[in-house]
Amino acid sequence: MALAGAALVTGACAQAPGVAGVSAQSPEPAPPTEATPVVTATIPKPSPSRQAAVKPPKGDTPVKVPPPKLSKHTYAFPVQGCRVSYQRKLLTLPKTTIWAARGCAFVAPVSGVVDEVNTKNLWLPTTDVGAHREGRFVTIIGDDGVRYLGGHLDTVADGIRPGVRVGAGQLLGRVGSSGNARDTGTNLYFAISWKTGSSYWWIRRGMVNPWNYLDSWMSGNRTLSPSEETMALRGRLGETPRCTILCKSKKVPKPTKEPEEEAPDVITVDPT
Numbered sequence: 001m002a003l004a005g006a007a008l009v010t011g012a013c014a015q016a017p018g019v020a021g022v023s024a025q026s027p028e029p030a031p032p033t034e035a036t037p038v039v040t041a042t043i044p045k046p047s048p049s050r051q052a053a054v055k056p057p058k059g060d061t062p063v064k065v066p067p068p069k070l071s072k073h074t075y076a077f078p079v080q081g082c083r084v085s086y087q088r089k090l091l092t093l094p095k096t097t098i099w100a101a102r103g104c105a106f107v108a109p110v111s112g113v114v115d116e117v118n119t120k121n122l123w124l125p126t127t128d129v130g131a132h133r134e135g136r137f138v139t140i141i142g143d144d145g146v147r148y149l150g151g152h153l154d155t156v157a158d159g160i161r162p163g164v165r166v167g168a169g170q171l172l173g174r175v176g177s178s179g180n181a182r183d184t185g186t187n188l189y190f191a192i193s194w195k196t197g198s199s200y201w202w203i204r205r206g207m208v209n210p211w212n213y214l215d216s217w218m219s220g221n222r223t224l225s226p227s228e229e230t231m232a233l234r235g236r237l238g239e240t241p242r243c244t245i246l247c248k249s250k251k252v253p254k255p256t257k258e259p260e261e262e263a264p265d266v267i268t269v270d271p272t
Contacts, residue, residue: 077214079104104174105174114161118138119136130248134151149205149206151179191210192213197240207237
């Protein structure tokens with residue numbers, strides 16, 4: 001029995017050498033794995049008719065934001081109740097011709113006091129006096145310190161006279177063609193300057209380009225003020241600068257004295 005057990009032990013130890021529990025023989029190679037087949041297919045595009053109509057969501061109503069307040073004054077476009085057009089460039093003088101129908105309302109651009117009023121059309125083409133070229137006109141000194149002129153008027157409104165206080169948008173006169181506009185379409189001669197004596201007529205006819213302010217008052221910001229620009233220009237030029245453009249009137253030739261005709265000789269015949 002002891003010999004049989006030794007034989008069994010000897011038989012067990014006679015196995016091929018190797019790591020315990022691991023066969024020393026090389027494992028059989030695994031069969032090759034087949035490659036994954038490539039599948040090709042055409043994916044149809046979705047038909048437009050099958051797509052659901054997508055409606056964009058409605059946006060909120062725009063919130064109206066008032067324009068910024070640029071000055072403490074509120075301005076009005078100087079012609080009210082009528083269709084207008086006007087120039088936006090410098091031609092001869094720094095002023096604007098506002099084309100409008102006869103009888104359209106000329107109103108105060110800003111609250112202030114009436115300064116000058118001319119109800120008579122004194123302009124004549126033979127003399128072309130500079131002070132008379134605007135025909136019938138009204139000027140006011142605004143609360144902003146600026147002088148505003150409306151000329152070529154057909155009529156001046158009742159009650160408008162120097163010293164009368166007016167509010168922005170108040171009627172001052174009616175558009176016409178007085179002065180040297182008599183051969184053109186009816187219009188308002190509109191000018192911005194500063195207060196001077198009436199003898200300095202070339203200043204009241206315009207010193208500051210007005211169209212940017214007209215644009216703002218009509219469709220943008222009614223608080224855009226020409227005061228700062230006007231006062232700065234007066235500071236540079238002085239209150240009464242000399243006239244430099246269209247200053248002289250036409251010289252009227254003096255009538256020549258015609259020689260007196262000599263009296264014919266009178267012969268008296270004595271009937272006797």
